[in-house]
Amino acid sequence: MESKRQQKFAGVLQEELATIFQREGAEYLPNTLVTITKVRVSPDLAVAKVYLSFLNTNETSISIATVNSHAGEIRYKLGARIRHQVRVVPSLTFFLDDTNIYVEHMDKIFDKISRERKEQPDSEDESE
Structure with a gap:
């Protein structure tokens, strides 16, 4: 579980990284919208794992x-951007946040189950 200090620092990193990607993200990924979905920071605040989500890219x-x-x-x-707020700028590692992919997959499964239930005749109606 993250401490309050880690959570606050992660929030600062998320805000500042979002600004960097918003202003200068086109240099790295043209025509792609990058969203920082979560930042996790180590207890010593030296390592940050940044989870990203992408739009307009396959x-x-x-x-x-x-x-x-x-x-x-x-x-x-x-x-x-943060040199006056921290002693050490953390090393950054970026990961894909696949939450949206997982949600879409689960939606497809639930839709399939729903369609199968509608296609099946009610067994209770036949017994009466």
Whole structure:
């Protein structure tokens, strides 16, 4: 469980990274909207895991690899923004947030179950 300090720091990182991606994200991923869905920070605040979601792209694995290849540059830009608030700028690792993919998958399963129930005749009606 994250401490209040970790949660506050993660919130600051999420805000600042969102601003960086909003203003300069087109340099890394043109025509792609990047959303920072969650940031997890280690107890010593030295490592941050950043979870991203992408819109307007079919190649999420390439997108996450591209962002990870620019992690040092993004960390530098983040450091310039938060240098007066922290002692050490954390190292950044980016991951794909697949929550939306999971939700879509579950929706398809529930739709399939719903259609199957509608197609089956009620067994109670036949016994009467």
